[in-house]
Amino acid sequence: MTEGDSIRIVLADDEQLLRYALGALLSLDGVITVVGEAADGAEAVTAVLRERPDVLVIDLxxxxxxxxxxxxxxxxxAPDQKILMLTRHARPGVLRRALKAGVRGFMSKSADPELIADVIRRLHEGGRWIDHDILEASVIDDSPLTERELDALRETQEGHSIKEIAARLHLAPGTVRNYLSSAMQKTHTASRQDAARNARARGWL
Structure with missing residues (x-):
């Protein structure tokens, strides 16, 4: 198989040993070539936009x-970028956001490297893959929060002020306060920061 026939991937994971080991195992496939690595999300963005890989394999x-x-x-x-996301925890809100964003593959970090390689090939060919266990866990969603309340909590989690959240979500500050107040009531918390932490801990964000 020639260089042009290989599947070029960028591998992003903050655990160096795991990143190196997975990269080495995937390379044994004979088809997959690791053309870039990243230790955090910001490095992953830079590596992907620089290398334009066939598939990005990234830790959640x-x-x-x-x-x-x-x-x-x-x-x-790069809206057509094919992405395989690996995770140890299947939170319903995360899977929904990933799929909405355009992630085509979602599977457990504990999956056999041969299966990960197979899924990379599948994504490269235009397919999709969601690990059965992750899908099963994700449908158990008891969140009482609306999408807009979740949006406001995500921005709160990032440390933004009410005014900043309003600008980012294209809403009036009063509307943002109403969403956050409702989220606090539903999560039985005393502050919007506590509401965001509560929602994340319960897998809603």
């Missing part, structure tokens, strides 16, 4: 810019 849980924020940024600039 990373410091600073996490995997989900990274793929949302990447897909704004």
């Amino acid at each position: 849980e990373m410091p600073e810019t996490d995997g989900l924020h990274a793929v949302e940024a990447i897909l704004r600039d």
Whole structure:
């Protein structure tokens, strides 16, 4: 197989040992070539926009810019980028956001490397893949929060003020306060920051 026939991937994971090991195992496939690596979400964005890989394989849980924020940024600039997201935790809100953003593959980090390689090939060919266990966990969604309340809590989680949230969501500040007040009532918390932490802990964000 020639260089042109290989599947070029960028591999993003903050755990260096795991990143190196997975990269080495995937390379044994004979088809997959690791053309870039990243230790956090910001590096992943830079690597993908520089290398333009066939598939990005990215860990969801990373410091600073996490995997989900990274793929949302990447897909704004490269909407056709094929992405396989790996995670240890299947939170309903995360899966919904990932699929809405355009992520085509979602599977457990504990999956066999041979299966990960197979899914990379599948995505490269235009297919999709959601791990059965992740899909099963994601449909158990007891969130009482509306999408707009979740949007406001996500922005709160990022440390934005009411005024900043209003500008980012194209809403009036009073409307944002109403959404956050409602979220606080539904999560039985005393502040919007506590409401955001509560929602994240319960898998709603």
